[in-house]
Every structure is written in C-alpha cells, then in structure tokens.
Amino acid sequence: MGDMNGQTPATGNDGIAIEVRGLVKRFGKTTALDGVDLTARTGTVLGLLGPNGAGKTTVVRSLATLIRADAGTATVLGYDVQRDAHPVRQLVGLTGQYASVDELLSGFNNLVMIGRLLGISRGEAKARAAELLERFDLAEAARRPAKTYSGGMRRRLDLAASLVGRPRVLFLDEPTTGLDPRSRNELWSIVRGLTADGVTVLLTTQYLEEADQLCHDITVIDKGQVIATGTPDELKAKVSGQVLAVTPADPGRIPQIEDILTQRHRLAPATSPDSGAVTVAVPDSALVPALIRELDDAGIVIEELALRKPSLDEVFLALTGNRAPEPEGIPQ
Amino acid sequence: MTALAPAVTVAPSRRLSPLTAVANTFTLTWRSLLKLRTNPEDIFGLVLTPVMYLLLFTYLFGGAISGNVHNYLQFELPGILVLAVIFSTLGTGQALSEDIRTGVFDRFRSLPIARSAPLAGAVLGDVTRYALSVAITLAFGMLLGFRIQASPLAAAAACLLVLGFALSMCWLSALLGLISGSARGVQWIGSLIYFPLTFGSNVLVPTDKLPGWLQAFVKGNPLTFLTEAERGLLVGGPVTAAVIRTLLWSLGLFLVFAPLAVQVYRRRT
Numbered sequence: 304m305g306d307m308n309g310q311t312p313a314t315g316n317d318g319i320a321i322e323v324r325g326l327v328k329r330f331g332k333t334t335a336l337d338g339v340d341l342t343a344r345t346g347t348v349l350g351l352l353g354p355n356g357a358g359k360t361t362v363v364r365s366l367a368t369l370i371r372a373d374a375g376t377a378t379v380l381g382y383d384v385q386r387d388a389h390p391v392r393q394l395v396g397l398t399g400q401y402a403s404v405d406e407l408l409s410g411f412n413n414l415v416m417i418g419r420l421l422g423i424s425r426g427e428a429k430a431r432a433a434e435l436l437e438r439f440d441l442a443e444a445a446r447r448p449a450k451t452y453s454g455g456m457r458r459r460l461d462l463a464a465s466l467v468g469r470p471r472v473l474f475l476d477e478p479t480t481g482l483d484p485r486s487r488n489e490l491w492s493i494v495r496g497l498t499a500d501g502v503t504v505l506l507t508t509q510y511l512e513e514a515d516q517l518c519h520d521i522t523v524i525d526k527g528q529v530i531a532t533g534t535p536d537e538l539k540a541k542v543s544g545q546v547l548a549v550t551p552a553d554p555g556r557i558p559q560i561e562d563i564l565t566q567r568h569r570l571a572p573a574t575s576p577d578s579g580a581v582t583v584a585v586p587d588s589a590l591v592p593a594l595i596r597e598l599d600d601a602g603i604v605i606e607e608l609a610l611r612k613p614s615l616d617e618v619f620l621a622l623t624g625n626r627a628p629e630p631e632g633i634p635q
Numbered sequence: 636m637t638a639l640a641p642a643v644t645v646a647p648s649r650r651l652s653p654l655t656a657v658a659n660t661f662t663l664t665w666r667s668l669l670k671l672r673t674n675p676e677d678i679f680g681l682v683l684t685p686v687m688y689l690l691l692f693t694y695l696f697g698g699a700i701s702g703n704v705h706n707y708l709q710f711e712l713p714g715i716l717v718l719a720v721i722f723s724t725l726g727t728g729q730a731l732s733e734d735i736r737t738g739v740f741d742r743f744r745s746l747p748i749a750r751s752a753p754l755a756g757a758v759l760g761d762v763t764r765y766a767l768s769v770a771i772t773l774a775f776g777m778l779l780g781f782r783i784q785a786s787p788l789a790a791a792a793a794c795l796l797v798l799g800f801a802l803s804m805c806w807l808s809a810l811l812g813l814i815s816g817s818a819r820g821v822q823w824i825g826s827l828i829y830f831p832l833t834f835g836s837n838v839l840v841p842t843d844k845l846p847g848w849l850q851a852f853v854k855g856n857p858l859t860f861l862t863e864a865e866r867g868l869l870v871g872g873p874v875t876a877a878v879i880r881t882l883l884w885s886l887g888l889f890l891v892f893a894p895l896a897v898q899v900y901r902r903r904t
Contacts, residue, residue: 367745382647392747393647403738407670419662420748422655448673464742 320345320472320503321366325375328361328527335361337527338375343472343503343520348494350518351507352619358527359507360400363476366505367397379472396470398461400477406450410441410460413449417467428467435463440489455486462493473497475506479513491517511616523622531622538618544586546617547594550607554579563597584613584621647747656749660756663743667730667760681764685719685772689779692839700840705780712776713793713865714838716769717858720797721833723768724805727761728812728821736817754900758805765801769794784870793868796881800861803885806892813899837862857884 321343328336336358343349351359364370366377368388377384382391404413411432418428436445439459444452449460458478465473475494479487494504494517508514514521515535523531523538531538549560557574560581564572568590572583585591591610598605613621671677692715693708701707734740734753743753773794777783783790807828811821835849836858842850853859860880867874 364741369741369744387649389651389747390647390649392745395745397742397745399738399741403742405666405670405734405739406737407674408666409673412666412669416662416666417742417746419665420659420743420746420752422658468746 318345319343321349321377321379321505323362323366323375323377326362326365326372326377327374328358328365328370328372335527336365336372336375339524339527339529341522341529341532343505345503346498346501347519348498348504348506348517350514350521351505351524352509352511352514352521353507353524354509357524359524360476361527362524363397363474363505363507367395367474368392369397393468394471396465396468396473398458398465398473398475398478400480404449404457404460404464407448409446410436410449410452410456410463411445413460413464414467417464421468423467431467435466439463439493455482458482458486458490462490470502472503472505475504477507477509479508479510487513511614511619515614523619525622531618539612539614541618541622544584545588545591545610546582546613547585547591548580548582548607548609548611549598549605550578550580552604552606556603557581559601560598560603563601564594567597568594580607582617584617585610651747651749656752659748659752660759663752663756664759667757668763671760671764681723681767682771684722685715685768686775688715688718689772689775693779696839700844708776708779708781709784709870710841710866711839712772712781713869714836714862715776716772716793716797716865717800717836717862718833718838719768719772720765720801721804721858722829723765724761724801724808725821725825725829726764726808727757727805728808728810728815728825729818730757730761731809731812732815732818732821735813750901751897754809754897758802758809761805762798762802765798765805766794769797782870785868789868789874792878793865796864796868796878797861800857800881800885800888803888803892806889806896810892810896810899813896832856832858857881857888860884 319342321341323339323341326336326339327334339358339362341349341351341362351362353359361370365372366379366384368384368391371385379391380394382394384391404410405416408416411429414432414435415425415428418431419425423431433442433445436442439462441456441459441463444456449457452460462475462478478494479490482490491513494506498504506513506517518535520534521532521538522529531541533541551557551560557579561572561574564570564581564583570583570585572581574581585594588610595605595608671681689712692711693704696711697704697707701710731740731754734743734757740753744750773781785793808821808825811824815821815824836853836856838858842853842859845853857880860877861884864874864877864881866872867877
C-alpha cells in the first residue's frame with residue numbers, strides 16, 4: 304500500500320483515503336448527521352459502528368455521492384464528493400445494506416452490465432465477469448437469474464459487482480447482516496485481501512466482533528454524532544479497568560451476588576441467563592480480592608472466576624448507554 | 636487476490652463525455668431487452684394480453700355494437716391496438732419502481748455513468764416491448780379476419796404513430812414509478828388514470844352511441860384522436876386532423892411528463 308501513494312494525484316494527502324469533517328445531513332426535521340468527523344487511512348479498514356438509526360448508512364450514502372450533505376466536507380482520495388462527484392464515482396465501489404443486483408438478470412449478465420457501464424470493452428467485461436464469479440464461488444450459478452440465489456450468494460454477487468471497476472475505496476454497508484458464519488468468514492477474508500492490496504474499506508456494522516476482527520480503526524456514532532474513535536484496543540481501554548465474571552455453583556445465589564455488588568460497591572452487574580455468569584466492570588483491579596472475599600464470607604461457592612479486558616460489546620454499551628440525554632427540542 | 640485490486644492507477648476523468656452517455660444508455664437498453672428474453676412470464680404477458688383483448692371484446696361486443704363480428708373487428712382493432720400499447724406503458728413505471736426498491740438504482744447512481752442513462756435506457760428498451768405488442772395485436776387480429784384496407788405505407792405510419800404516442804405516455808408511467816414506492820402502487824394509480832382514459836374513448840364504442848355528457852369527455856380525450864387516426868390509417872377515412880392532434884398531444888405529454896420524471900429522478904434521495 305505504501306508504494307502506491309506517490310504514484311497518483313488521486314491519492315489523498317499523507318495516506319488519508321477518506322476524510323470527513325463536520326458532516327451534517329437533515330431529512331426534514333430529523334437531523335441524521337450532526338457534525339460527523341472521520342478519517343480512513345489508505346489501505347486500512349475503518350469500521351463505522353453504531354446502533355440502528357445512528358446515521359451509519361447516511362454517512363456511506365454521502366460518501367458514495369448518493370445524497371448531498373447540508374454542511375461539512377467529505378473527500379475521497381482528495382476529491383470532494385459533492386464538487387467532484389464524477390471522479391469520486393470512478394474510484395469507489397459500493398455494496399449496500401440490501402443486495403442491489405438486478406434479480407431478473409443472471410449473475411454473469413449483472414457483472415457484464417456493470418463492466419460495460421464502466422466503459423470496459425465487451426470481451427474484457429465478459430472475462431472480468433467470469434473471473435469474479437470464479438473468485439466468489441458463483442461460477443456454477445453464473446447463468447441463473449440472481450433471484451434464484453441464496454442470501455449469501457446474492458451478497459457475494461453484490462460485492463463482486465462493486466469490484467468490477469477495481470475500486471480504490473470500497474464502502475460496505477452492513478455487508479454481513481443476515482449471513483451465516485461461513486459466508487461471513489469468507490467475506491472477511493476477501494476484505495483482508497483487498498486491504499492487503501492497498502484498497503481502503505469503510506465498513507459499517509452492528510457486530511462488534513466483526514469490527515474487532517476486521518477494522519484497523521473504529522469510529523462509533525450514535526444519534527448522528529461521533530462518540531468515540533480509536534483502534535479496537537484503544538476503545539477497549541477507554542472503558543476503564545477490567546471486567547470480572549463470576550459464575551456461582553448454585554445459580555440460585557445470583558441475586559445475592561448482584562446485591563453485594565450493587566448495594567455495597569455501587570457497581571452495575573449484568574447477568575447472562577445462558578452462562579449463569581454475573582459480569583461487572585471493575586474500575587480498579589485492587590478491588591477484586593476484596594470482592595471475592597466478601598462473596599466467600601457470604602458462603603457463595605464460586606465455580607468459575609475470570610478477570611478480563613472488556614469486550615467491544617461492553618465498550619459499546621458503556622459508550623452509548625451512559626451518554627447524557629439529548630437536550631429536548633428540534634433544531635430550527 | 637491481486638485480481639480484485641486496482642491494477643493500474645490512472646487519474647480519474649473530470650467530466651463525462653456525451654459519447655459515454657450514449658454508450659451507457661445502450662448498455663441499459665440491452666439490460667432491459669435481456670429481461671424480456673430471460674423471463675418467460677414477461678413474454679407471456681406481452682403476447683397474451685392483446686390476444687385476450689381481441690377475443691374478449693370482439694365476441695362480447697361484436698354483435699351488440701356492429702351487428703356482426705367481422706364489422707366490429709374492422710372497427711375495434713385499431714382501438715385494441717391503442718389499448719394494448721397504452722396499458723403496456725405501465726410496465727415502464729413498474730420496472731423503475733422495482734429498480735428503486737431493490738437498490739439497483741443506487742448502484743447505477745454510484746457509478747460514473749450519465750445521470751440520464753438509467754431512465755433513457757429503460758424507456759428505449761420498453762419501446763421494443765410496445766412494438767412487439769403492436770405486432771402481436773395486428774397479427775392476431777388478421778388471423779381473426781381483420782383486413783388492412785389502406786396502403787402499406789399508411790399502415791406503417793399507423794404503427795409509428797401509436798408507438799410515438801406510447802413513447803410520450805411512458806413518461807407519465809415513469810413518473811408514477813418514481814413517486815410511488817412499489818410496482819403495486821404503479822399498478823393502482825396507473826389503473827385509476829388509465830381505465831377512464833382508455834375505455835372513456837372511442838376505442839371500443841362509437842362516440843355517437845354515448846350519452847351527451849360522456850360524449851363531451853370522449854371528444855376531448857387524446858386517445859380518441861389517436862384511435863381515429865389509427866382507424867383512418869388502417870381501414871381508411873379522414874386522417875389529417877386526427878394525426879395532427881395526436882402528434883400535438885404526444886408532444887405535449889412528452890414536454891410535461893419527461894422533464895417532470897427527470898426532475899423527480901434527479902432529486903430522489
């Protein structure tokens with residue numbers, strides 16, 4: 304990726320592929336984006352994380368030149384997405400939340416159509432289509448209408464369609480939603496391969512495991528605002544301290560454990576009904592021996608005890624859950 | 636993996652050339668026609684609809700309106716031609732709304748192609764459908780006993796005139812497709828407009844047999860002019876006034892609905 308930077312004027316400054324500053328987008332009275340900043344380094348995966356309705360898709364649609372923002376700037380490889388939409392469209396590929404392939408056309412013809420639209424000659428477009436179908440394990444289904452494809456196949460075809468033009472920047476909007484684990488892993492390995500070749504990927508997801516596995520950097524947004532940025536490790540470190548997981552031998556003692564944690568230590572434990580474990584974020588690890596002693600004094604037999612760094616799920620919860628409530632009233 | 640990544644890094648072009656716009660439009664016309672070839676149900680609908688109209692209306696109304704089936708067929712076929720083509724324009728809007736619903740339009744809009752190409756390509760592809768519809772109606776009508784009584788040149792003009800009118804009407808359909816969220820919506824709104832427009836004309840019944848208030852509506856209906864022109868060009872009779880009015884209406888409909896559809900299309904999301 305490094306050696307590509309100097310060769311072309313289309314590469315952004317200092318190895319920055321996507322730069323968004325103060326992006327605002329309103330739909331009627333709703334403010335979907337309320338001043339979003341984000342930066343994606345060339346050849347990396349930037350994860351855009353957030354709950355449903357946080358504004359993830361709106362960011363992607365602005366960057367892919369599908370909607371115009373009301374304020375702020377966004378550049379892709381140095382090109383402004385509003386002023387220079389045409390150059391931007393030549394550099395990016397988009398795979399939407401819903402597979403946007405023509406269901407009535409075969410997989411092969413879908414890809415040939417995209418190739419022809421991109422100005423590739425007929426012969427080349429066909430060769431490229433065959434190559435991509437082969438690569439995405441769709442060669443056997445190449446001649447069947449896309450409406451006969453399974454969800455995973457359709458998603459792969461959609462991704463193949465966004466790669467026909469060899470994009471330098473790829474937008475993946477919740478690419479693995481609804482995919483089975485095998486298809487998801489396949490997609491992950493494709494994304495890793497692309498970044499290894501210098502492609503920059505902006506990926507939105509609700510799955511923290513996905514972000515943890517795949518992303519070099521993460522931007523968390525909620526209600527149209529950025530609430531955290533950093534590498535997965537940095538984000539985990541942001542939630543101070545560690546997580547203690549206690550599994551009692553007798554599940555009947557769980558309420559008692561929760562009482563001790565909330566009443567005496569003002570902590571906020573959560574209990575997983577599946578594993579029977581009580582997990583709690585501990586701000587200071589020096590507190591842990593005292594907690595265990597108290598549980599022991601109360602006569603609770605502990606079957607399993609674990610102390611670990613918080614998972615992204617817990618970080619996410621802490622970031623979005625503990626936020627100060629929005630001031631009431633609609634911006635004029 | 637290398638195959639997926641950018642092979643050469645050329646600086647992107649600033650502007651889209653007009654030649655590219657034409658090429659884009661043809662690619663999307665090809666797409667529209669490909670669907671016709673690969674979807675048997677589409678072909679069935681296109682072929683069977685005029686056949687059904689002809690069988691149904693000829694034998695239902697033939698005796699009652701014209702005394703016998705043959706006379707009625709000579710009267711009605713130009714009207715059925717209009718009916719079949721006008722209703723097939725609904726497909727344009729339905730296909731557009733499907734493209735929007737499934738996200739295909741978003742993909743097009745994210746590509747470096749002419750903004751007008753998806754719309755123009757869809758419309759051009761549909762003209763082929765209308766031509767097919769005209770050919771089937773004429774062929775099956777002749778099988779039932781319809782005879783072209785004017786010159787072949789006049790008959791060819793009749794076909795072109797109805798196609799030209801459909802080409803204007805399909806922009807109304809396109810507009811419906813762009814503003815209603817689903818193919819079903821297009822069907823609904825379209826029917827509410829198309830049924831009174833087609834049946835409230837001289838397509839199936841001579842105008843003088845209608846009550847006065849309805850005559851007033853029928854006489855102002857553009858489809859009445861179109862049908863009159865078709866009758867003149869296929870079986871003889873005065874044509875000039877009807878053809879001129881039809882052409883003016885075609886132009887008018889195009890000038891109103893094409894820019895509106897393009898406007899809505901550009902503004903969408």
